[in-house]
Amino acid sequence: MGEGETEFRHETARLVLRDWRKSDWPEFWRLTNTPAVMRWLGGVQDAAGRMAAEERVEGYRRDHGHTFWVLERKDDAALLGFCGLKRSNQPGGPQDMMEVGWRLREDAWGQGYAKEAATAALDLAFGRFGADEVIALTVQGNTGSWGLMRRLGMERREDLDFDSADFDPENPRIIAYAISREGWQAAA
Ligand SMILES: CC(C)(COP(=O)(O)OP(=O)(O)OC[C@H]1O[C@@H](n2cnc3c(N)ncnc32)[C@H](O)[C@@H]1OP(=O)(O)O)[C@@H](O)C(=O)NCCC(=O)NCCS
Numbered sequence: 763m764g765e766g767e768t769e770f771r772h773e774t775a776r777l778v779l780r781d782w783r784k785s786d787w788p789e790f791w792r793l794t795n796t797p798a799v800m801r802w803l804g805g806v807q808d809a810a811g812r813m814a815a816e817e818r819v820e821g822y823r824r825d826h827g828h829t830f831w832v833l834e835r836k837d838d839a840a841l842l843g844f845c846g847l848k849r850s851n852q853p854g855g856p857q858d859m860m861e862v863g864w865r866l867r868e869d870a871w872g873q874g875y876a877k878e879a880a881t882a883a884l885d886l887a888f889g890r891f892g893a894d895e896v897i898a899l900t901v902q903g904n905t906g907s908w909g910l911m912r913r914l915g916m917e918r919r920e921d922l923d924f925d926s927a928d929f930d931p932e933n934p935r936i937i938a939y940a941i942s943r944e945g946w947q948a949a950a
Contacts, residue, residue, distance in 0.1 A: 774882045779831040789841050793867040802904040822848045833879050842870040845879035855924040860893035888943045897940045901930040911939040915949035
């Protein structure tokens with residue numbers, strides 16, 4: 763974050779979405795760099811993979827003013843993972859579209875935290891960040907992730923699907939979901 767820039771911070775009923783601090787990263791990796799969390803994300807990351815991911819997330823903040831923000835629980839300030847907005851940039855996939863994403867530590871699954879955070883991220887995408895449409899991408903095996911896309915009211919967009927060998931070695935297909943501003947307002 764540039765000097766003098768205000769830290770991004772957004773509260774929901776139970777959560778805070780905020781910018782990263784350097785000290786968040788070791789805690790984030792300790793809690794989320796596990797076989798269960800990373801199952802559909804290329805597996806547990808080594809130091810080089812972790813560094814590259816940190817640079818990507820910090821780069822989105824620098825370039826766009828939004829990123830996959832730190833997710834903190836209000837009750838106890840526990841770091842739960844990340845959720846937020848980037849611009850789609852995977853090789854072979856749709857480019858520069860507003861994309862929502864999420865990654866939570868396993869003991870925070872099943873409590874509606876991801877949906878609560880993603881709802882806030884979509885509100886921010888269509889409000890503060892002026893998007894007309896938001897997409898989300900995952901592999902077919904990641905039922906937890908596309909289940910959330912459906913619970914948010916996002917719809918399949920086969921025209922945006924593509925192949926990537928980076929996530930599921932058995933099935934390279936990346937599947938896309940999307941929601942328009944009108945669709946999001948109608949679902950609210
Ligand atoms: C994808 C992921 C974020 C989904 O998290 P999640 O906790 O299942 O999603 P939600 O926040 O929508 O929670 C839904 C569950 O919480 C339950 N729940 C409990 N309290 C709730 C509440 N107050 N509101 C909503 N749901 C609630 C729901 O019944 C549902 O339970 P179920 O899964 O047993 O049916 C999570 O699995 C994850 O981090 N995976 C690993 C990283 C990853 O793959 N990221 C995506 C890459 S594309």
